[in-house]
Amino acid sequence: MTRFVLVAGAWLGAWVWDEVADELRAGRHEVHPLTLSGLAEKQGVRAGQRTHVQDIVDVVERLGLRDVVLVGHSYSGVPVGQAAERIGERLRRVVFVDANVPVDGESFLSGWPSDGVRRAIDANGGFWPPLEADDCVGQGLTNEQTARLIGGATPHPGATLTEPAVLERPLVELPATYVKCLLDGEEPLPAVAEALKSETWELVTMDTGHWPMFSRPRELARILREAAAVR
Numbered sequence: 001m002t003r004f005v006l007v008a009g010a011w012l013g014a015w016v017w018d019e020v021a022d023e024l025r026a027g028r029h030e031v032h033p034l035t036l037s038g039l040a041e042k043q044g045v046r047a048g049q050r051t052h053v054q055d056i057v058d059v060v061e062r063l064g065l066r067d068v069v070l071v072g073h074s075y076s077g078v079p080v081g082q083a084a085e086r087i088g089e090r091l092r093r094v095v096f097v098d099a100n101v102p103v104d105g106e107s108f109l110s111g112w113p114s115d116g117v118r119r120a121i122d123a124n125g126g127f128w129p130p131l132e133a134d135d136c137v138g139q140g141l142t143n144e145q146t147a148r149l150i151g152g153a154t155p156h157p158g159a160t161l162t163e164p165a166v167l168e169r170p171l172v173e174l175p176a177t178y179v180k181c182l183l184d185g186e187e188p189l190p191a192v193a194e195a196l197k198s199e200t201w202e203l204v205t206m207d208t209g210h211w212p213m214f215s216r217p218r219e220l221a222r223i224l225r226e227a228a229a230v231r
Contacts, residue, residue: 002092002228003030003065007056008213009074009099010161011130011153013040016073020213023221029228034059036076038127038157046126049079049107049163056083066090069228073097074210075161078108082165084174094174095227096192097220098181098210102165103191109161111190121158128156139209140183140216149214172198177227179220183209202230 004024006017014033021031036055037047056079060068069092072080077099084094100108109117121128130153136146172195180188182205188196195201204223206212212220 001028001030003068004071004224005059005068006033006071007076007080009076010156015040015152016213019217020221023218027225032059039154043154047157048159052079052160053082056080057086060087060090067092069093069095071095071097071224072099074099075108078102078165081171082167085168093177093227093230095177095224097179098184101171101191102167104167105164107162107164126158128158128161130155138183139211141209141214145214149211171195176201178203179223180205181210181212182207
């Protein structure tokens with residue numbers, strides 16, 4: 001039995017994985033969706049990126065999990081990638097779902113025009129305001145799915161986006177699957193493209209948008225199961 005720890009991206013919490021978790025549990029897998037500090041039911045708490053890394057490590061260690069597949073979506077790929085190396089032999093595989101990945105010494109906002117995000121964080125008490133309906137256009141979501149996504153989003157702790165990642169060894173040494181959602185752009189980020197040259201990484205594509213846990217939960221669950229089976 002594989003143990004999945006599912007971590008949502010910016011603005012979101014454990015609730016976004018409900019349908020995917022149900023599919024995985026139906027296959028007799030153990031599933032632990034995780035809300036990071038400062039988000040969803042934990043909103044309002046000031047947290048940095050190191051806090052989020054520790055959130056993930058803590059749930060693995062507290063529950064005594066082994067044979068773990070860590071799954072990070074979007075922003076959370078950054079803390080998930082760091083946590084993956086910290087849990088050592090407990091890790092089975094890490095899956096990045098249309099995600100950013102950590103680059104040692106660089107932040108989530110490194111490498112792309114982020115002045116607008118930084119201004120928004122400064123203007124909103126240190127938090128990144130939640131996404132809006134316009135951000136979901138062209139992402140394969142129904143109106144109902146968009147409303148659910150927007151309705152559940154909460155402000156995101158800004159420090160998690162600006163603090164640099166810390167890696168003890170190259171990310172390419174991790175056993176990893178990268179899931180690229182094609183409606184959100186066909187080309188992986190440069191750091192991902194470089195990692196995919198490694199024999200320990202595999203690429204899987206989905207013909208949907210950036211939030212496949214809403215638009216294609218059953219397909220995403222199947223991909224996670226298949227990733228867990230890779231040796």
